[in-house]
Every structure is written in structure tokens, then in C-alpha cells.
Amino acid sequence: MALFGAMMVITSKNPVYSVLWLILTFFSISGHYILLNAQFLAIVNIIVYAGAIMVLFLFVIMLMNLNHTAEPKKNRWVKLAGVVAGGCLLLVLVAALKDTEIKQQTAEVATGGIGLIKNLGKELFSTYVVPFEISSILFLSAMVGAVLIGKKD
Amino acid sequence: MNALILSAVLGVIMMFSGILLKQKSAVRGVAITGLAALLLVNILELRGIHFFKIDVAGMMYFDRFALLFISIALFATLVYFILSAKDMEKVGADYAEYFALIFFIICGIILVASFKSLLILFLGIEIISIPLYILTGADKRNLKGNEGSLKYFLMGAFSTGLMLMGIALIYGAAGTFDVEKMKFAIETPAVLPVTGMLLLLFSMSFKVSAAPFHFWTPDVYDGAPTVFTSFMATVVKAAVFIGFIRLFDETFGTFQVKWQMWLAVIAAVTLFIGNITAVFQQSVKRMLAYSSIAQAGFMLLAVYAMNTSAKEGILLYAAAYSLATIGIFSVLNKLNDYTFEGFNGLAKQQPVVAGALTIFLLSLAGIPLTAGFLAKFFMLKSVIDTGTGLWLVIFAVLMAAVSVYYYFRVIQAMYFKEGKADITVTGRFKWALVTIAALIIILGTFPNILINWLYF
Numbered sequence: 004m005a006l007f008g009a010m011m012v013i014t015s016k017n018p019v020y021s022v023l024w025l026i027l028t029f030f031s032i033s034g035h036y037i038l039l040n041a042q043f044l045a046i047v048n049i050i051v052y053a054g055a056i057m058v059l060f061l062f063v064i065m066l067m068n069l070n071h072t073a074e075p076k077k078n079r080w081v082k083l084a085g086v087v088a089g090g091c092l093l094l095v096l097v098a099a100l101k102d103t104e105i106k107q108q109t110a111e112v113a114t115g116g117i118g119l120i121k122n123l124g125k126e127l128f129s130t131y132v133v134p135f136e137i138s139s140i141l142f143l144s145a146m147v148g149a150v151l152i153g154k155k156d
Numbered sequence: 157m158n159a160l161i162l163s164a165v166l167g168v169i170m171m172f173s174g175i176l177l178k179q180k181s182a183v184r185g186v187a188i189t190g191l192a193a194l195l196l197v198n199i200l201e202l203r204g205i206h207f208f209k210i211d212v213a214g215m216m217y218f219d220r221f222a223l224l225f226i227s228i229a230l231f232a233t234l235v236y237f238i239l240s241a242k243d244m245e246k247v248g249a250d251y252a253e254y255f256a257l258i259f260f261i262i263c264g265i266i267l268v269a270s271f272k273s274l275l276i277l278f279l280g281i282e283i284i285s286i287p288l289y290i291l292t293g294a295d296k297r298n299l300k301g302n303e304g305s306l307k308y309f310l311m312g313a314f315s316t317g318l319m320l321m322g323i324a325l326i327y328g329a330a331g332t333f334d335v336e337k338m339k340f341a342i343e344t345p346a347v348l349p350v351t352g353m354l355l356l357l358f359s360m361s362f363k364v365s366a367a368p369f370h371f372w373t374p375d376v377y378d379g380a381p382t383v384f385t386s387f388m389a390t391v392v393k394a395a396v397f398i399g400f401i402r403l404f405d406e407t408f409g410t411f412q413v414k415w416q417m418w419l420a421v422i423a424a425v426t427l428f429i430g431n432i433t434a435v436f437q438q439s440v441k442r443m444l445a446y447s448s449i450a451q452a453g454f455m456l457l458a459v460y461a462m463n464t465s466a467k468e469g470i471l472l473y474a475a476a477y478s479l480a481t482i483g484i485f486s487v488l489n490k491l492n493d494y495t496f497e498g499f500n501g502l503a504k505q506q507p508v509v510a511g512a513l514t515i516f517l518l519s520l521a522g523i524p525l526t527a528g529f530l531a532k533f534f535m536l537k538s539v540i541d542t543g544t545g546l547w548l549v550i551f552a553v554l555m556a557a558v559s560v561y562y563y564f565r566v567i568q569a570m571y572f573k574e575g576k577a578d579i580t581v582t583g584r585f586k587w588a589l590v591t592i593a594a595l596i597i598i599l600g601t602f603p604n605i606l607i608n609w610l611y612f
Contacts, residue, residue, distance in 0.1 A: 148287060
């Protein structure tokens with residue numbers, strides 16, 4: 004279903020449909036995460052990507068008001084070059100994945116408890132509590148900055 | 157740890173003081189007092205007095221090197237506040253918020269100087285960068301400032317992405333963020349850590365504006381309000397260098413052969429581009445931007461050499477370079493004309509200011525008896541101590557000779573050209589300048605008063 008959704012994203016003529024198919028893809032990827040026992044990642048994936056970022060995408064596309072006439076004509080050589088470049092990337096990725104040592108460990112589906120929210124929270128508030136608190140300074144300074152920039156003179 | 161917590165608290169205090177205090181001089185007083193307290197608390201920690209007992213799970217380590225650097229950075233910031241805090245009023249209406257952002261940056265500086273975990277390094281670099289993007293664009297009516305801010309933000313975000321990718325790859329290879337626990341094989345380093353190391357090298361080079369990654373520097377330093385350029389080009393840059401050194405010493409120390417050549421080339425190119433381009437500048441502010449690139453090239457020699465004299469030298473370099481550059485920028489703030497002609501006849505009008513300025517420029521050029529000379533000397537000595545890279549030393553000396561040309565152009569304009577420099581300074585400002593000039597000469601004659609703090 005993820006593959007089907009991804010294919011539909013690039014084959015749809017209308018960009019709005021593409022975004023909708025992309026949402027479907029994200030949901031099915033979240034399904035994969037749940038199968039891998041990573042609940043937290045699955046939920047965050049839906050909230051952040053399917054929720055927030057896709058809404059932004061839709062807004063931008065609707066504001067830009069894309070239609071068929073606006074699409075620039077590409078010549079055949081550009082398309083060919085795109086196919087060759089994409090194919091090369093695929094080749095490199097497959098070759099790299101083939102050689103990794105992680106292959107033996109992938110059988111650990113639905114057994115490891117590392118992705119459960121309970122364990123994540125324990126780690127976050129015991130070992131990683133200092134970086135967690137420090138990141139609050141980061142967000143505070145970002146907020147001050149946003150107000151400073153956005154304020155009227 | 158003392159200074160880290162206090163600086164975060166002070167940032168919040170500054171935000172509230174913007175609402176509670178009506179007068180700008182009161183806000184300035186709070187900021188200067190706060191910073192002095194910060195410096196005091198940090199020196200107390202250097203002497204072994206800790207106020208907070210916090211289990212950091214080995215992610216930060218406040219050794220003498222880190223604490224001494226933090227003290228130098230805080231002292232330079234204090235000098236900067238005393239000299240230039242008044243000029244921040246000209247930038248915009250949000251006076252207290254600028255101080256708050258600077259205190260947050262200090263927080264990031266402390267993190268970068270004391271990290272033991274790549275997670276903390278990343279957080280520190282981000283806490284430094286984000287307020288800087290904002291301070292660059294603080295003058296909202298200035299188009300050049302807006303351009304510089306946007307450019308800095310986009311390029312900075314990109315380099316942060318590279319850095320994160322590098323950290324992720326290293327995590328994939330080592331299984332930990334902890335610098336101490338990383339054990340990379342020396343003979344045959346695997347693909348993952350080497351790729352991660354290169355990505356980190358590139359992103360750190362961007363942050364210190366080393367040569368092939370320096371294109372943002374002149375535009376940002378030129379576009380930003382001069383008061384904030386002064387802070388960006390000195391304290392922040394030195395802090396990122398300390399992070400750079402720690403990262404490559406502790407994390408990648410085992411395969412030094414892999415990156416040493418890369419660093420030598422980056423240092424040489426940085427020295428060349430920085431110095432040669434600075435010669436052709438007409439504006440002193442832009443010249444100082446290029447000169448900061450050139451000085452970064454010198455500081456990179458310490459990362460290349462990575463031995464005891466490199467570590468002592470980088471501390472001295474940070475102090476000498478920060479103090480001198482802050483002094484020059486504070487005078488530049490008072491002038492309306494930023495070209496070389498703006499300095500014409502300054503010596504006749506303000507002999508004290510011109511005299512102090514001359515000492516700062518001599519120190520940057522590396523003339524003996526000033527702190528800048530000894531700092532450069534330590535850098536070159538550290539490279540010679542490694543036994544390799546003699547060509548780099550010769551090249552660096554050659555480039556230092558080129559740098560004399562553009563620093564002396566300012567001195568020539570002040571003393572030997574007729575004109576009317578448009579400047580008014582208070583008596584207190586003059587005293588502060590003279591004190592810093594004296595400090596630079598004292599550091600240049602007795603560097604041990606600084607370096608001995610590392611060992612006692």
C-alpha cells in the first residue's frame with residue numbers, strides 16, 4: 004500500500020491529488036512502524052508529517068493555484084537525464100544496503116521493546132534529562148527571536 | 157555548570173527587565189552586573205567551588221581548559237558590553253531583548269566549550285546560531301541587514317543539516333553519542349565514521365567561516381548592525397573553534413592521519429583568500445570581516461597540530477583576537493563613515509583613541525610585544541612541533557606579512573592623512589580603551605599569567 008501510494012504521488016496529474024496520496028503513503032509507513040513495535044515513531048509520523056506538514060503543502064499548492072497550462076514543457080533529454088540520475092541513486096542505495104551488517108538483525112520484528120513509549124520516556128527523563136532541559140533554552144531563544152522579528156516597529 | 161545555569165536565568169531576567177525597567181541605562185546596568193556575576197561564578201568554579209550538583213550522565217565535562225576558555229569568553233563579552241552596549245540603542249527598540257539573546261548565546265558557548273556528547277555539541281551550536289540569525293536582522297529597516305540575515309539563516313540551516321547527518325552516521329558506526337566511548341579502528345576506518353567525520357568537518361568549517369565555506373561571512377558581517385558584528389566575529393567565533401578542537405581531538409583523535417591533510421589545505425586556502433581579499437576592500441567593516449576569515453585560518457593551525465602548545469595557543473589567540481577586534485569595532489561604532497577615509501585625521505582629534513586603536517591593529521597584525529604576536533607564535537610553534545607541514549608554516553608567515561598591509565592602511569589614515577574624523581567619545585570610553593590596550597601589551601609580554609591558569 005505504501006508503494007502503491009508512492010507511485011500514485013508521482014503519476015497523478017493534479018498536485019492536490021498527489022498530496023492526498025502522499026498522506027496515504029505516510030499512514031501506511033506508520034503502519035510499518037507499528038509492526039516494528041515502534042509506537043512512538045508511528046504516532047509522531049502521523050502527527051507531524053501527515054498532520055502538520057501536509058496541511059502546509061496543501062495550503063501552498065492551493066495558494067499557488069497550479070494548473071496544467073502553468074506546467075513548463077520539458078524536453079526529452081532532460082527527462083532521460085533524470086531517469087539516469089535516479090537509476091544511479093537507486094543502484095548505489097541497493098548496493099550499500101546489500102553490504103550492511105544490519106541484515107542479520109532485522110528479524111527482531113515485534114519483540115524489541117525499545118520503541119515503546121514507556122521505555123522512551125524513561126530514557127528521556129533519566130539519562131537524557133540534561134539535554135532535554137537544555138533544549139528548552141533553545142526553544143525559548145527561538146521564541147524570543149520570532150517575537151522580535153515579527154513585532155512592528 | 158555554575159555559569160551555564162546562571163546565564164540561562166540571566167537571559168530570562170533580561171527579558172523581564174525590558175518590561176519592568178523604563179530606562180535604558182537601568183537595563184544596561186542589569187546586564188553588565190549580571191555578566192560580572194557570571195564571570196565571578198565561573199572563576200569560582202575554576203577554583204573548585206561548585207554551586208550545583210547535577211548528574212549530567214557524562215555528557216558534559218568542565219575541565220580547566222573549558223572553564224578557562226569560558227572565563228576568557230565572558231571577560232571579552234564584559235569588555236564588549238562596557239564599550240559598545242550604549243550603541244545597541246541605535247539598532248532598534250527592543251533593547252533588553254538583545255541582551256537576553258546574547259545571554260542565551262553565552263549559554264550555547266558554555267555548552268560548546270564543555271561537551272562530551274555529540275548531542276550537547278549540536279544543541280550548543282544551535283543555541284549559538286539561532287539568536288545570531290535574529291541579531292543579524294535586528295535592524296529591520298536596513299535592507300542589507302535583512303539580506304544578510306536571510307542568507308545566514310538559509311546557509312546556516314543547511315550546514316546544520318550536514319552536521320546532523322554526520323552525527324547520525326557516527327552514531328550508526330559507534331552506537332553512542334558519548335565521545336569517551338567511541339572506539340574507532342585506527343588502521344582501517346570504516347566508511348561510516350569517515351563519512352560522518354567529513355560531514356562534521358565541513359559543517360564546523362562553515363561555522364568558523366573557513367575558506368571554501370566562507371561566502372556568507374562578508375555579507376553577513378557587513379549587513380549586520382556593527383555592534384552585533386563585533387560580538388559575532390570575536391567571542392562566538394572563538395567558541396566554535398574551541399568546540400572544533402575538542403571534537404577533533406577527542407572524537408577523531410584516533411585517525412588523525414585521515415583528516416590532517418584536509419585541514420592543512422583548508423587552513424592554507426583560508427589564509428590565502430582571507431588576506432588577499434582583505435587587501436582590496438574599501439570599507440573598514442568589510443576589511444575586518446575578511447580579516448576575521450584570515451585569523452580563522454591561523455586558528456585552524458591549532459586544529460591541525462593538536463598538541464599542548466596548540467591548546468595553550470588557542471586560548472591566548474582567543475583572548476588576543478577577541479579583545480583587539482572588539483576594541484576596533486567599538487571605535488568603528490562611533491564613526492559614521494566606515495571607509496578608510498573615515499579615519500583620516502583621527503590622531504589629531506582624539507590622540508588617545510588613535511593610540512589605543514594602533515595597539516589593537518598592531519596586535520592583529522602580529523607585531524612583537526603585543527598579545528597577537530605571541531598568539532601567532534604559539535600557533536606556528538605547534539605546527540613545527542608536529543614535525544610535518546613546514547610548508548604550512550612558511551605560507552602562514554607569508555600571509556601574515558600580507559595582512560600588515562591592510563592593518564597599516566588604517567594607521568596611516570589616522571596619523572598621516574589630513575581630514576576631519578566625525579567622532580565624539582566620553583572620558584569613560586577612553587579609559588576603557590586604554591585599559592584594554594594595556595591588557596594586550598601585558599598579555600604580550602607575560603603570556604604566562606593566562607596560561608598558568610591551566611596548571612595549578
